[in-house]
Amino acid sequence: MAPILEVADLKKRAQSRVPKMFFDYADSGSWTESTYQANESDFSQIILRQRVAVDMTNRSLATTMIGQDVTMPLALSPVGFCGMQWADGEILAAQAAEEIGVPFTLSTMSICSIEDVAENTNKPFWFQLYVMRDKEFVGNLIDRAKAAGCSALVVTLDLQILGQRHKDLRNGLSAPPKFTPKHMWQIGTCPSWCMAMAKTKRRTFRNIVGHAKGVSNLSSLSAWTAEQFDPTLSWNDIEWIKERWGGPVILKGILDPEDARKAVDTGADAIIVSNHGGRQLDGAPSSIRGLPAIVDAVGDQIEVHVDGGIRSGQDILKALCLGAKGTYVGRPYLYGLGAQGKAGVARMFEILRTELDTTMALCGERRVTDLSRANLFSAFGERLN
Numbered sequence: 595m596a597p598i599l600e601v602a603d604l605k606k607r608a609q610s611r612v613p614k615m616f617f618d619y620a621d622s623g624s625w626t627e628s629t630y631q632a633n634e635s636d637f638s639q640i641i642l643r644q645r646v647a648v649d650m651t652n653r654s655l656a657t658t659m660i661g662q663d664v665t666m667p668l669a670l671s672p673v674g675f676c677g678m679q680w681a682d683g684e685i686l687a688a689q690a691a692e693e694i695g696v697p698f699t700l701s702t703m704s705i706c707s708i709e710d711v712a713e714n715t716n717k718p719f720w721f722q723l724y725v726m727r728d729k730e731f732v733g734n735l736i737d738r739a740k741a742a743g744c745s746a747l748v749v750t751l752d753l754q755i756l757g758q759r760h761k762d763l764r765n766g767l768s769a770p771p772k773f774t775p776k777h778m779w780q781i782g783t784c785p786s787w788c789m790a791m792a793k794t795k796r797r798t799f800r801n802i803v804g805h806a807k808g809v810s811n812l813s814s815l816s817a818w819t820a821e822q823f824d825p826t827l828s829w830n831d832i833e834w835i836k837e838r839w840g841g842p843v844i845l846k847g848i849l850d851p852e853d854a855r856k857a858v859d860t861g862a863d864a865i866i867v868s869n870h871g872g873r874q875l876d877g878a879p880s881s882i883r884g885l886p887a888i889v890d891a892v893g894d895q896i897e898v899h900v901d902g903g904i905r906s907g908q909d910i911l912k913a914l915c916l917g918a919k920g921t922y923v924g925r926p927y928l929y930g931l932g933a934q935g936k937a938g939v940a941r942m943f944e945i946l947r948t949e950l951d952t953t954m955a956l957c958g959e960r961r962v963t964d965l966s967r968a969n970l971f972s973a974f975g976e977r978l979n
């Protein structure tokens with residue numbers, strides 16, 4: 595079998611092991627997928643500054659994100675349906691993140707529940723909240739995350755309505771999945787995925803079923819999710835969410851400096867510059883292109899993180915140079931899960947860590963906390979050094 599040297603290798607392996615409809619679900623963006631593609635390709639428009647004959651011993655990738663120690667400035671983004679890439683995917687990814695010493699963020703739309711992940715890990719993880727119309731459910735979700743010991747609440751602001759993803763519609767993928775003969779054929783051709791899935795009891799949205807009013811089975815869940823994302827969500831909602839939660843809050847989905855200023859006014863601890871991995875507003879700028887203006891606008895008032903299109907340690911380093919205090923990956927760990935389960939997520943971490951460390955050294959730096967725009971030759975056509 596071909597060696598796994600980079601994230602693209604994990605992606606190839608995952609594609610051959612995960613049923614098409616679930617692989618496509620991960621590997622899709624909205625409409626033309628232009629923002630999804632730009633998220634990845636825009637990193638090539640940032641050119642690093644090579645430095646030589648600098649002492650490269652005793653390097654360190656350690657830093658903090660929202661005051662919490664991390665062994666490198668990288669967290670796992672919340673992704674829905676993670677447990678459909680591989681059985682118990684959320685638990686496996688959380689365990690791999692815990693072992694390497696970085697945060698795992700559990701999605702509201704996860705297959706494994708908050709309690710499932712808490713029971714199978716030893717350290718606190720982060721919880722991502724979608725603000726639903728049913729505020730009693732949302733309040734209870736916050737309380738459950740608190741009871742499970744979650745150490746940050748990530749509130750997603752960029753999904754009040756769902757961006758259309760053509761691949762999901764073409765595959766007939768619904769939430770929760772309804773299996774047609776075409777799907778059964780796709781599943782049947784992925785025996786290792788099936789075997790792992792046959793051994794778990796976690797196959798539906800366990801944060802929701804049995805917790806939301808009137809949702810006790812798959813068909814009631816389908817109707818509930820279709821109408822629950824709250825189109826009235828506003829900045830005022832952050833106040834009651836913060837009060838109910840009482841811990842660190844990270845606002846996710848900021849792509850515009852004006853919104854970043856509003857986020858600062860809420861008193862949140864951090865923002866994530868993000869376009870939902872190119873799954874919402876197709877035609878919006880890539881996250882990495884949006885980052886510098888946001889750092890310039892609010893970087894001295896709030897911690898700025900970024901996700902979207904990060905596929906290598908070089909990408910992480912470029913984001914840090916442009917002022918991000920932390921970065922996240924979504925699809926790369928889904929590919930890891932689909933390729934090799936927990937070992938694949940661990941492999942992804944190793945790959946990104948080694949690439950980040952080597953790149954940092956070749957830029958003549960020894961600590962990630964020292965990286966800045968001074969380490970860039972140019973960005974988006976503008977000569978910096």
Ligand SMILES: Cc1cc2nc3c(=O)[nH]c(=O)nc-3n(C[C@H](O)[C@H](O)[C@H](O)COP(=O)(O)O)c2cc1C
Pocket residue numbers: 619620621633671672673674675701702703722750846868869870871872873901902903904922923924925926
């Ligand atoms: C399959 C998939 C499911 C996602 N589900 C969620 C979700 O439930 N909540 C959320 O806030 N973001 C969700 N996102 C967005 C990610 O948190 C993150 O912003 C994005 O994946 C980062 O881009 P990357 O995949 O290129 O690393 C999802 C992304 C993907 C690819």
